[in-house]
Amino acid sequence: MGESSRTELIGFYFEEVRAYVPEIQDGITRVKAGDADTEVIRELFRLFHNIKGAASQVYLRCLSEVALLTEFVLEQIMDKELAVTPAVTCFLDDSVEKISEYCSREEKDDRVESDLLEARLADFLELCTQQGNVAGIALHKEIAHPLEGNLMDFANTPAQSGDGVSLIEDEDAVNKSAEASSSTDLNDMSLDDFAALPGMDNEIIDESFLDELLADSFSQNEIEESLQETPGDDSAAEIVADTGDEEGDEVLFEIFREECEDHLVVISRTLNNLEERIVTLVEFSPELREDLGAMRRAVHTLKGAAAMVGYSQLATSAHSLEDMLDWLHDHAGHIGPADLQVMASAIDLIEHLSRQPHSDNAVRIGEMEKAIAGHLAERHSASSGETEGSRESSEQEIQPETIATMATASEAHAESDDLEDGAILAEETVLSPSSGNIRVKVENLDEIIRIEGELVVARSSMEGIVNELSLSMDELQAAQEKLRRIAQELESGFEVQSLYGFGTETLPEQTRSGRGSTGFNEFDPIELDRYSKLNLIIRSLNELSVDVNSIHAGMTGLSSELQGHIARQQLVMGAMQDKLMRTRMTPMSAVSRAFFRTVRNTAAQLGKNVRLTVTGDDVFMDRFIWSKITDPLMHILRNCVDHGIEVPTVRLEKGKPETASIRIEARQLGSFVELFVSDDGAGIDTGVLRRKLAAAKLVSNPETLSDEDLLPYLFQTGFSTKDEVSQVSGRGVGLDVVLKNIQELRGTVRIKTQAGQGTRFELRIPITLSINKAILVSAADRQYAIPLQDVVEVRRVAFSELTGEDARFNWRQEDLAIKDLAVMLQLRQSAAIMAAKSGSCLVLIVQGSKGYEAIMIDEIKGQMEIVVKDLGTYLTHVKGVSGVTILGDGNLIPVLNFSELGDVSRTLHKEEKLPSPSQVQELPLQVLIVDDSISVRQSIARLVKHQSWRPEMAVDGVNALEKLETFRPDAIILDIEMPRMNGYEFMSILRKNEKYHSIPVIMLTSRTSDKHRAKADELGVDFYLTKPFQDDTFVQLLSGIRQYRRSR
Amino acid sequence: MNYQEMDKPLGQVISEIDALLAAASPGAARLQSYVAPVESAIPHRFVLTEVGSLRMALPIDGLAEVGPLPAITPLPNLPDWILGIVNVRSEIISVVDLAKFLDLPGKGEQSADQLVVLQHREMRTALPIGRIYGTASRCQDEQNLPLSPEITKEKREFFAPGGFQVDDRAYVVLDVQQVLTNRRFLEYNQAL
DSSP, rough: HHHHHHHHHHHHHHHHHHHHHHHHHHHHHHHHHOOOHHHHHHHHHHHHHHHHHHHHHHHHHHHHHHHHHHHHHHHHHHSSSOOOHHHHHHHHHHHHHHHHHHHHHSSHHHHHHHHHHHHHHHHHHHHHHHTTTTTHHHHHHHHHHHHHHHHHHHHHTTSTTTTTHHHHHHHHHHHHHHHHOOOOOOOHHHHHHHHHHHOOTTTTHHHHHHHHTTTTTOOOOEEEESSOOOOOOOHHHHHTTTTTSSSHHHHHHHHHHHHHHHHHHHHHHHHHHHHHOSSSOOEEOHHHHHHHHHHHHHHHHHHHHHHHOOOOHHHHHHHHHHHHHHHHHTTTTOOOOOHHHHHHHHHHHHHHHHHHHHHHHHHHHHHHHHHHHHHHHHHHHHHHHHOOOTHHHHHHHHHHHHHHHHHHHHHHHHHHHHHHHHHHHHHHHSSSSSSSSOOOOOOHHHHHHHHHHHHHHHHHHHHHHHHHHHHHHHHHHHHHHHHHHHHHHHHHHHHHHHIIIIIIGGGOOOBBBSSSSSTTTOOTTEEEEOOHHHHHHHHHHHHHHHHHHEEEEEEEEHHHHHHHHHHHHHHHHHHHHHHHHHTTTTTTTTHHHHHHHHHHHHHHHTOEEEEEEEEEOOOEEEEEEEEHHHHHHHHHHHOOOOOOOOOOOHHHHTTSSSSSOOOOOOOETTTTTEEEEEEOOOOHHHHHHHHHHTTTTTTTGGGOOOOOGGGGGSSTTOOOOOSSSSEEEEEEEEHHHHHHHHHHHHOOEEEEEOOOOOOOOOOOOOOSOOOOOEEEEETTTTTEEEGGGGGGEEEEGGGGGGGGGTTEETTEEEEEEEEEEHTTSSSSSSSOOOOTTTTTEEEEEETTTEEEEEEEEEEEEEEEOOOOOOOTTTTOOBBEEEEEEEEETTEEEEOOOOHHHHHHHHHHHTTTOOOOGGSSOOOOEEEOOOOSOOOHHHHHHHHHHHHTTTTEEEESSSHHHHHHOOOOSSSSEESSSOSSOOHHHHHHHHOTTTTTSOEEEEEEEEEEEEEEEEHHHHHSSSEHHHHSSSSSHHHHHHHHHHHHHHOO | OGGGOOOOOOOOOOHHHHHHHHHSHHHHHHHHHHOOOOOGGGGGEEEEEEEETTTEEEEEGGGGEEEOOOOOOSHHHTTTEEEEEEEEETTTEEEEEEEHTOSSSOOSSOOEEEEEEEEEEEEEEEEESSSEEEEEEGGGGGGOOOOOOOOOOGGGBOOOOOOOTTTEEEEEEEEEHHHHHHHHOOOOGOOO
């Protein structure tokens, strides 16, 4: 860059700084007056940050550092690490004054600048020593240290070749010294914190320094954060959270590269757009400026991300390009192909660095920076003297020189490292097929999961069909066996008959056996077989039997093959479902930053000192669950800070450390995650709680409640222990919502407290809401699905094990009262525990809202894979039901949520509010159809189904009696003439049996005579209908029976 | 018409029939197109049915479909006027006993075998219906029959101000939107 153009740039810089001064002075005045809020300080911070950045760009290194010191002080004020004392405001005043003074000069003066820095450094050190600010002292050391001076030289004067190498060497040296001074190396934490410091661009602070700074305060496995403001790029913040070891670095690099890729796509697309539109020097149109703005944003974000993950070369290159884009966007009046060419070269380098951030490209970077700076200077000088008419010529003047610079640089580099570059190019152009990441939108992933779920359901219904098929196959086998036997009996019987019984009468019917029949009368039937027509029919019957047998064998083979395929599908789909679920899993580190922010802000608001510690950052849960659980957790944290933690003076009085501590611990336990939030505050005053409960008339006699029973009332709507309402809490809105959110996730929450020692919230959340396996149970003849992961144990409890009036039994040293699922679901009014016949009851042990619960069910129908659907557009939330699943036959099965259900039933019990009879849901009418004609059976069954009733079919009286063993109908439809046992016989048995005699029977027959009717009446048939019947009449009749049942 | 076979929304089927009829008498259709329609003179179509003991006209614009009533799956912890949910071609729709919700006289939906799906924007809710008497078409001007005394003051918001007569029987017109956006209806959890 020419000296003149540099001077000119410095002139511009001075001008810019002078423009900031009044605003800065105004801000400092407000700080001095004590009415400066965070916004004012943040604005001051921003202005000094600008001064710092721009100074380093125009090679005013010392001035940049002066601004850095001021910026640091402001940041520490924001973070409450430095108090606003007169010394601090004085320092700020002096800084702006000195900077302004220096910038009033005509041109730069290195000596004056260096003196200025020295003076400010002295003031800064004094200030930090006064307030005991360790970070400040370290920063002073960093800047004043000659070694760090080298680093600064590199960062600020990148045009000098060879500095890149020295950086690496120096970094090593610094790392070594850091290691020597501290036993704990915390590369990840330094990065984390690095991300947290706004504006601390990596050219000024390197990792080792931060390591040194932080090593004392943090331990390897716990991420702690002192209460300091950490605004920053969230995406990048997530990136740094996981690092820590080499593997972590690799992961980090992958994630970073993925993000980088996105920005590079934007950058190169914009560049292409610009190249298409700019073939000659053109004036800036709003569209062009917009495009350039988009590119600038992408470059800026990329720079930030690279700086945060410590890829300094990439950050430096992006920074240079950003400077050029800044100038073009904000100051240039026109843009030409030469600009694009410089940009393109820089982008190429950035792209290369993004793929190989660790490769040594200092020379290339230096050249690029030189080219950009040179180009900018020339552009600037050209534009200042430019007129409308001379644009074309100036473009021509600039172009060759710049391109020449870039070309020379590239050539030089190519010569020096030809081989390596070739390899790099090859790698850059190929999209690696086996590694890398692809970003998928969450909704697309959800869609895939949904489709997979539908597939599973489709497969389940196919399984059902295959099961039915094999049952039919068994029936077919029985029928085939019967056929074979009959054919054999017939054949042997007929042969005997034909031999001895038919005599000569049968002869005329004899058919020919080859030749004429009359010619063989001399033969006895034993001596010569003669075949009659019946003979032939029997023969073909036998053959048919053999055919049926072989078809059956073939079908059995196919059926078992089908079953094999289904079993395989089951395995593959299970694996697929598992993989898909895993893709949705997110570690806690993705959300834990929000917790720090919440604690920090709340503590600052309330004037308390709180340190938050998070362990288990690598615990994974479904992304959706994290998003749902974050608010409740933040609420609990706010509660801890507001209600639990005492103010510093009180803490000191109590002999506790001034800085309170809140811990979040997460750990995975099977398919659940346990989250504990504990504080070392005052704990919950149960006395106050009792008083408040009595005052709020929530409990009539709170003294009788144990602490354990008392604490759940904190989750009651409208209840708060806080006397005064503040911004933070005390409104009584919150913990009830926390409970509701957690219950909706099928999770539970418990509070434990110890007076004076602190409070602990224990949350238990399933890692995914996607239920893929459930137990199908029945209660009061209705079916329900219970997520398999919610069931701890299934066991049969003998009545002899039960104690107490509420039927308790001992399970794993716990005394559990049995609850009847049918009562919980309002299907019956009182528990039917003792009504069970077998002397025992079937009990599910589930994790409810208040610990383990024993739920009595009627029976387990099986285990199945399900897909949970929501309850439609109207019923958004039904307590105790997390959704519904559709069976293969179209039936709906509600999926129960015991975290909520137990809660509801407990409330009901406490208020002794049992459901009214109208609330008890009615069961569908059950109809047994007994008829030997399949057509009649099917047509009646269809009619019954249309009424949403449940049909069951029997082929004759014997079959009907068998069905009655397992099926209790509300009505029986009965034919008269049937094989094995006719309708009359069945009736007489039915009416004699105490169990069945009250079941209404409709006799449906084609016999219309009075004789038949009279017999039916005599046997106790309730209704006599003749075929053909009217559908309406039939339905009315059954409806009448239903009414009758209801009235009973 | 066989409702079971009907996959199209009811409104669509009826407008298709109207289109066919219009094609059959082109003169009338042409004449209609010359007359500028006045809102109160545009006929609206209704399905005529019975809810409780009240004859009710359901505007077709507020219906998504009519079909056979599938088996209702009841759910716990709901007020007694929500009967449960049904599966209509893999879509879950909740079933409401309107007579109970509106506290109308009569015996509720005990012999219902049909399902009428009410729709307002995205929300769909079904009513079990015992009988459908037919359909009718009325302009707003023709809906001037005073509401029956069974509809007390507090229930009036759920009905159009005026009803109409078909075959000497009086029908009240249900305001589907009012029902489906009613606060008590939406906050069903509070009703427990």
